[in-house]
Amino acid sequence: AQKVTQAQTEISVVEKEDVTLDCVYETRDTTYYLFWYKQPPSGELVFLIRRNSFDEQNEISGRYSWNFQKSTSSFNFTITASQVVDSAVYFCALSGLYGQNFVFGPGTRLSVLP
């Protein structure tokens, strides 16, 4: 069975600090996809990034970066120079090839204080 663990339930940082959100996954599939979603206080989940299991290149998008390591089954998300607008619940998710095995982690609530 597929599983996603986000060990950090809540994190609080002060604006401009860097913060890393951890994600560890379990799957027996050889082809799979990892995602990060953001759920701001308004409630609607927003897609941030996808990685497939064959692409371990790290990715940077502005202040956001993602570190995918198959050896440790981790897909961590770092926000550099955090801002108040980054306050949200962040979900890591895992999907098999056919999407029906889509599994979300429990989420990490990030609070960025001014």
Add this chain to the structure above:
Amino acid sequence: DVKVTQSSRYLVKRTGEKVFLECVQDMDHENMFWYRQDPGLGLRLIYFSYDVKMKEKGDIPEGYSVSREKKERFSLILESASTNQTSMYLCASTKGYPGGYYEQYFGPGTRLTVT
């Protein structure tokens, strides 16, 4: 812009009532999903559908059924609502088959309270 809409943001029902939650997407997506979101548990998949009239059980289908008569519409039905079905319900859609690659687009959610 992809748009996924849900019929209600807030709903209050009594125990034993039949409840319909409606979801509509306007991007011709093949796949549609129903999740419930509870604190500390993340999102749990109830049902999904990869085509009209097709449905597959997710992780927690008990007490729920679904209907997909048209491609753009996916309904979640609580046959006899119970208090443990009080939750936030999220609908999502995604294109393509197989659908694992594509990101999901979510609706705003329906917060259902069963009293």
